[in-house]
Amino acid sequence: MGKYDNIFNSQEKSEQALTPEEAVAAIAVVTAAADSSFEDVDAETIAMILWEFEVFEEYSEEEISEIVDRLMEIAEVQGLGRLFKTATDSLSDELILDAFAAGVLMVIDEEELIIPQGKTPLLKKLQQALDLEEEEAQEIIQEVIAAYEEAENEEYEDDDETMVVDPSLQVYESPLGNFSVSIPVDSQQGGIVQSQEGVVGFSDDYGTLLRIDYYTLTPEEEEEIESMGLEKYLQSVLIDKYIPQAISASLPDAYVERNEYLEDTMDGAYFVLVNMPKGSTISKQENNGTAARMDAYRGLLSFFNGEFLYIVSSQHGILSDETHSSLEEQAYEIKQKILAFVDTIEFR
Incomplete structure (x- = not known):
């Protein structure tokens, strides 16, 4: 059995229902916790990242924090596999790409603007589990990196003396x-x-x-x-x-x-x-x-x-x-x- 098979190949799911948007957040939680103990996963950081995500533009910071806390509780009690299975069953076709992007956001190195080599196998497994083509996945990764770069450039321009x-x-x-x-x-x-x-x-x-x-x-x-x-x-x-x-x-x-x-x-x-x-x-x-x-x-x-x-x-x-x-x-x-x-x- 591969390292992440118990997460991405799980056939059991939680009894708690998720909305399609909550399913996107669940993918983020699963990706953030896949290589870590729950004690090392910062729910507040996940919520802050998701709040900037277009999928959650109608949500308040407090609402997103509550969603992430609930998802973390499901994952810790029932396991990442159950949460992931519930999320994929709850995702709408329109949000599959957003779900992968949420996963990318959890592993990207914000300083170097790259996917760390150690996170590549995890992201590859997520891509396969979401049934994404390689070209689609790479395009999303580049879009996420470009978004970070644009944000850095805006910050640079704000600080510029022009x-x-x-x-x-x-x-x-x-x-x-x-x-x-x-x-x-x-x-x-x-x-x-x-x-x-x-x-x-x-x-x-x-x-x-x-x-x-x-x-x-x-x-x-x-x-x-x-x-x-x-x-x-x-x-x-x-x-x-x-x-x-x-x-x-x-x-x-x-x-x-x-x-x-x-x-x-x-x-x-x-x-x-x-x-x-x-x-x-x-x-x-x-x-x-x-x-x-x-x-x-x-x-x-x-x-x-x-x-x-x-x-x-x-x-x-x-x-x-x-x-x-x-x-x-x-x-x-x-x-x-x-x-x-x-x-x-x-x-x-």
């Missing part, structure tokens, strides 16, 4: 005083500067996107650099940390096309070119009247200056009908644009 570029303002000063840079966008072309702690971005209506991320080095990071060596550390920062968090989380199809170490640049710098399908900031009107995001390349350059790690990036959108230059030419052009931008930065 200003329309003043024609008389020519230089951006870092709040930490570690650098200043000539503003590379024009207000007459929709140029804006968006900044918050550790990052500043410059964009306009013509697809310009230049960004500077900067981080103060900690003693632990300095030891890591000494242990790994400068090249490997700069590579790791981009490929293992920055790209997964800042790009792949919202664009799962993005991938690294080119990478190289520039020994003679900034006393050692690492360049990466990322291919981002549908990742442009600019959309193109399709024949059916809908707007579709263009593909894009983003170049990133990581290097140190003083006590700071910098990641400077530039993005180029690709029109589907434009004459494509070779990948080598694209990489070279974007790299040169970044290097030219870096030359305008005055480090202190």
